[in-house]
Amino acid sequence: MTLMCSAATMYSPSRVTFFCIGGATLAQVASLPHVTDIVSPKDAEGIERILSSMDALIDAREDSFRRLKIDLDGFRERRFAPGSDGLGGTDPNDPFGDVFVVVDDYDDVYSKDTVLGDRIISLSSRGPEYGVHVMCSAGGWIHGQRQSLLQNATARIQLRLADPSESQMGHSSLESRDAARRTLNRPGFGLTDSLHELRVGVPALSDPATGALVSIVDVGAQIADVAGVTKHATLQRLPQRVELRAILEYDAAHPSGDDQSIAFAIGERHELGPVPLRLRESPGLMILGRQGCGKTLSLVSIGEAIMSRFGPEEAQLTLIDPKTAPHGLRDLSGPGYVRAYAYDQDEIDEVITELAQQVLLPRLPPKGLSQEELRALKPWEGARHFVLIDDVQDLRPDQSYPPKPPVGAALWKLMERARQIGLHVFTTRNSANWATLQMDPWMRFQNSAKVAQLYMDNDPQNRINRSVRAQALPPGRGLMVSVDGDVEGVLVGMPSTAVIPQQ
Numbered sequence: 001m002t003l004m005c006s007a008a009t010m011y012s013p014s015r016v017t018f019f020c021i022g023g024a025t026l027a028q029v030a031s032l033p034h035v036t037d038i039v040s041p042k043d044a045e046g047i048e049r050i051l052s053s054m055d056a057l058i059d060a061r062e063d064s065f066r067r068l069k070i071d072l073d074g075f076r077e078r079r080f081a082p083g084s085d086g087l088g089g090t091d092p093n094d095p096f097g098d099v100f101v102v103v104d105d106y107d108d109v110y111s112k113d114t115v116l117g118d119r120i121i122s123l124s125s126r127g128p129e130y131g132v133h134v135m136c137s138a139g140g141w142i143h144g145q146r147q148s149l150l151q152n153a154t155a156r157i158q159l160r161l162a163d164p165s166e167s168q169m170g171h172s173s174l175e176s177r178d179a180a181r182r183t184l185n186r187p188g189f190g191l192t193d194s195l196h197e198l199r200v201g202v203p204a205l206s207d208p209a210t211g212a213l214v215s216i217v218d219v220g221a222q223i224a225d226v227a228g229v230t231k232h233a234t235l236q237r238l239p240q241r242v243e244l245r246a247i248l249e250y251d252a253a254h255p256s257g258d259d260q261s262i263a264f265a266i267g268e269r270h271e272l273g274p275v276p277l278r279l280r281e282s283p284g285l286m287i288l289g290r291q292g293c294g295k296t297l298s299l300v301s302i303g304e305a306i307m308s309r310f311g312p313e314e315a316q317l318t319l320i321d322p323k324t325a326p327h328g329l330r331d332l333s334g335p336g337y338v339r340a341y342a343y344d345q346d347e348i349d350e351v352i353t354e355l356a357q358q359v360l361l362p363r364l365p366p367k368g369l370s371q372e373e374l375r376a377l378k379p380w381e382g383a384r385h386f387v388l389i390d391d392v393q394d395l396r397p398d399q400s401y402p403p404k405p406p407v408g409a410a411l412w413k414l415m416e417r418a419r420q421i422g423l424h425v426f427t428t429r430n431s432a433n434w435a436t437l438q439m440d441p442w443m444r445f446q447n448s449a450k451v452a453q454l455y456m457d458n459d460p461q462n463r464i465n466r467s468v469r470a471q472a473l474p475p476g477r478g479l480m481v482s483v484d485g486d487v488e489g490v491l492v493g494m495p496s497t498a499v500i501p502q503q
Contacts, residue, residue: 001029002202005029008223011034011097013229013232015098016098017034017097017233018099019099020038020104021104022103023104025104026104029216029219031218032220036232036234041112047113051119055123057096057099061094061131095232099133101120101133102135103134103136105137106120107143124149124152124153128154136153156193157190158191160183160185160189167179167191170194176191184197188200188202238489241491242493244304244493244495246493247266250274260280262302262305263277264277265480266490269486282452282482283449284415284418284425284446284451286427286446286452286454288428288430288458289455290431290432290457291432292457294456295430298492300327300328301494303329304332307334310384312335313383315337315384315385319388321343322343322390322394329388330343331497348407349404359382359385362380387424389428393430411423412445415448416449418449425449429442434458434462452480453480453481454480455471455481458473464479468481477491
């Protein structure tokens, strides 16, 4: 906090800006005009938002520095040298100077989410070249740190250690440990690299008129008053709600260049903009969550996004709706788009089997062809087929009496070759029985097809993969896991069927 207060008294908020991760102690500096926000170590979304903002800033500066043929010193000179207009020909969309990500108790953050902890390490390596720095505190050099983070640290301050044998000051380990033991056990006392005593100043100011101390809580107001500055920036977070119509309009106005992608959500790593689901990479999507998380509305949003992107001659919808939920698939419609809608188990099986055998199977090459015959085959023609299944766990499994195969089984093996035949399967599933999910054939065949996954509200004790846990999330929110394993917090757009008309 002393470092932050010192920087705040020397530089304007446009020159030095802080994004902070910490608890109640660090919250005392929240009034500084230079502090955008202070998020809790438990706020994975807030930390993700900070790191995504920094990644985007670094990417933008990498491009602009290359274009202008400057480095960080040249950037600072152009922006902040005497007589500068505040931009100096640099990117006008970049509102910052040097940015510091402040992490109070790094080990606490890492223990709660190793993926976010590793991203902080990556930021400490990549960021300094572009004016993005990481400042961390920890309980010790060995415990509570990661060696790769220490290797990236260009400056270190050692206060009184709980275990003096961890001391990394000086050149002799024996002398260093002895000096660390002699460090006073009082706040602010530490040890320099030359093994001299160090004392850090109190994060406070003194009133020049009265000599009275201005506490850390009031320092921000004092600086803002004297310097005539206000908050320079705030951390942008996902809103509570966004309408799908706004996402589709923005996506249409800013085309990605991929004609085989749909956007139905906004994401943290996309600067709160539309998240494209690229159908060439992921020919479908699995949506998992607890009751009331917004799975059904998400599926409807996907349907509306498909109809917005493709014409009815390009895309046909098969809607499977065993629960016929209000504002669900029963209300999804578009002229010429819906090939079939089914909710009865036998009818569902008939619809899926007919689609598989009559439409999709003929798109596969027959067995036994030579290389020349395969090359001579004409590609299939017609619309892509989007199968939307709500609550796939409610489809009837195999039945012994009278003997019947599982409902929809005709589609399973075709999902593995979805990219070849224009098949896209989107399913929702209640994740209450997490332990048995991997045994479900729908999930196994969709995993085999390598489709993206959207984890909405789930028990945080459940693991999405080796390093990422599920999260308890409000309706409409989720963690999108790409085919490559990248995780992004998203908010699904509210479809038109659920939007209340304005009175």
